[in-house]
Amino acid sequence: MAEQRLLNRGNLVSGGVLLAHVAAILLGLLDLGTGAVLACTDSFAVWQAFRIREEFGQRRQNLYLTGFFVIFLLFVPVARSPLLFATFGMLYAAMFRTPLLLGYLLILVVSIVFVTPYWIQTTLLACLLFTIIAPIWPQRTKRFHLFCLGFGFLLIFAIMLPLLYLCFQVTPQTLLNSMGDSAFRGALRTSLLSATISTVVVLVFGVPLAYAVVRLDFKGKGFIESLIDLPIVIPQSVAGIAIMVLLGPKTPVGAWLDQRLGIEVSGSMLGIVLCQVFVSSPFLIRSAANAFRDMGPALENVSRTLGAGPLSTFFRVSLPLASGGIFTGCILCWARAISEVGSLMVIAYHPFTVSVYTYDMFVQYGLQEARPAAVLLVIVCLWGFLLLRWLQTATLGPIFGERRIGR
Numbered sequence: 001m002a003e004q005r006l007l008n009r010g011n012l013v014s015g016g017v018l019l020a021h022v023a024a025i026l027l028g029l030l031d032l033g034t035g036a037v038l039a040c041t042d043s044f045a046v047w048q049a050f051r052i053r054e055e056f057g058q059r060r061q062n063l064y065l066t067g068f069f070v071i072f073l074l075f076v077p078v079a080r081s082p083l084l085f086a087t088f089g090m091l092y093a094a095m096f097r098t099p100l101l102l103g104y105l106l107i108l109v110v111s112i113v114f115v116t117p118y119w120i121q122t123t124l125l126a127c128l129l130f131t132i133i134a135p136i137w138p139q140r141t142k143r144f145h146l147f148c149l150g151f152g153f154l155l156i157f158a159i160m161l162p163l164l165y166l167c168f169q170v171t172p173q174t175l176l177n178s179m180g181d182s183a184f185r186g187a188l189r190t191s192l193l194s195a196t197i198s199t200v201v202v203l204v205f206g207v208p209l210a211y212a213v214v215r216l217d218f219k220g221k222g223f224i225e226s227l228i229d230l231p232i233v234i235p236q237s238v239a240g241i242a243i244m245v246l247l248g249p250k251t252p253v254g255a256w257l258d259q260r261l262g263i264e265v266s267g268s269m270l271g272i273v274l275c276q277v278f279v280s281s282p283f284l285i286r287s288a289a290n291a292f293r294d295m296g297p298a299l300e301n302v303s304r305t306l307g308a309g310p311l312s313t314f315f316r317v318s319l320p321l322a323s324g325g326i327f328t329g330c331i332l333c334w335a336r337a338i339s340e341v342g343s344l345m346v347i348a349y350h351p352f353t354v355s356v357y358t359y360d361m362f363v364q365y366g367l368q369e370a371r372p373a374a375v376l377l378v379i380v381c382l383w384g385f386l387l388l389r390w391l392q393t394a395t396l397g398p399i400f401g402e403r404r405i406g407r
Contacts, residue, residue, distance in 0.1 A: 034082055041086040041093075048093040064096050074113045084112070103130050121164035129153050163378055170375045178372035187357035188380065194269060194353065195337035198276035202284045202333050207326060210288035211318065215297065229282050236342025239278050244347045247274070271348035276337035283336055284329035291325025292318065331388040339381060354380065 045068055053061035071092055075085035088109050095101040107126045111119040129150065136142050178184055213224060231239065247254045247265040257263040265271045299321065303313040319326075341355040349356060354377050362370035 037086045038082060041089045045089060045093040048096065052096065067096070068092060071109060074109060079113050100134055103134060118161065118165060120168060121161055124164065125153075125157050125160055166371065167375050167378060170371050174372050175376060178376055183352070184354070184357060184373060184376065187352040187354040188376075190269070190272070190351050191338050191354040191380075192384075194272045194276055195334050198273050198280060198337040199284070199330055199334045201273065201277050202281045203326075203330060206281055206285040206329075207288050207319075210285045211292050211314070214289050214292040228285050231279050232282050236279060236340065237346060240275060240343030240346025243271070243274055243278065243343065247271075248347075265347070267348055267350050269348075269351065272344060272351075272353060275343040275347055276340050279340050279343060280333040280336040283332035284326075287329025287332060288322065288326045291322035291329075294325070295321045331385065334388065335381065335385050338384065 049061055049065055049068075052064050068089060071089055072085055075081050075088065088105070091105055092102070092109075095105055104127055107130060108119075108123050111122040111126065115122045133146050133150065136146060209228075213221065213228075234242075244266065245251065247257070249255065249258060249264065249266050254265055257265065263270065265274065295318070299317055300313050303317045304310075308316065338353075339355055340353075341359060344353060344356050345359070352360065354373075358370060358373040358377050361373050
């Protein structure tokens with residue numbers, strides 16, 4: 001009986017909706033195609049309203065009708081696109097019973113109406129936030145934390161929106177053509193090789209330095225730690241000028257290297273590596289220092305009491321336990337090295353790294369020609385960073401995984 005009553009009501013109201021749309025078409029308020037599409041949408045929405053009332057009650061039905069009316073206002077009076085209203089109205093009516101899907105739909109609707117030029121990028125970022133929040137929201141004790149996440153996500157939004165918008169401005173065909181450019185491939189090889197060499201150099205010299213700073217107490221320790229962090233606050237151009245003043249072709253050291261050893265710093269791979277080591281070293285050293293500090297000296301002392309020497313203790317106890325933090329530092333160091341541009345433009349403009357190549361394309365040919373190289377640089381940095389993170393957690397997990405040691 002309940003199903004029959006629902007069917008009768010639905011047929012009655014749906015018939016009224018169809019008659020109203022036919023009248024609007026006859027009066028010239030709607031064209032035939034638009035009127036037919038809207039009639040189908042409204043009839044389906046009305047039918048769903050009766051089903052929702054039967055299953056969930058009057059309150060849920062009122063909420064459903066309010067949402068449908070809001071979508072109508074957004075697309076018809078505001079966006080002036082009745083056909084989009086038909087599409088999203090139908091989706092809204094179909095998805096109302098599934099809150100998760102309804103959330104994604106509402107994000108899409110708001111993005112299309114209010115930020116039309118950037119609706120794809122806005123939808124992706126907002127859906128990412130919604131995916132994180134939705135499963136945790138029922139936990140009332142986590143509401144404040146979720147508020148902090150949402151508020152802080154505005155910063156991620158400000159960072160990612162320009163990058164996403166840039167990536168959507170270049171077609172895949174244009175990217176493939178740019179990848180086939182020999183100049184770009186050469187710049188990419190230079191960047192990958194120099195960043196890897198720079199990371200290895202910082203790893204070899206930075207890890208012992210970090211270990212010594214953490215384990216020793218001496219006067220001026222705070223000053224030494226400040227010197228380690230100094231390259232972070234120095235402008236990149238200043239770093240390049242400083243290296244040029246010390247090792248340039250007309251300086252005593254630079255001239256001696258050129259005359260005696262045949263080594264040129266300016267405009268060479270060596271100059272690129274020096275610049276990258278200068279700007280990226282604090283990230284690895286600081287990460288390694290934090291890893292050694294977190295593990296504490298307790299297990300090292302146990303190793304020493306069992307007869308192991310300092311060198312053996314360092315390689316068998318300290319280094320393995322701190323390997324997770326050290327590898328994270330290597331990732332940050334490599335990422336910072338491959339993105340360096342300011343100091344390279346001073347001391348080693350050639351051979352091109354991929355970042356300098358992108359800037360050179362912008363200066364010579366303008367924004368339009370620089371877009372493909374910029375997008376490829378973003379893709380290389382992103383996937384390189386993700387690959388290193390994956391190596392840390394998957395392939396090299398047993399070796400470089402984080403270890404928590406109780407003190």
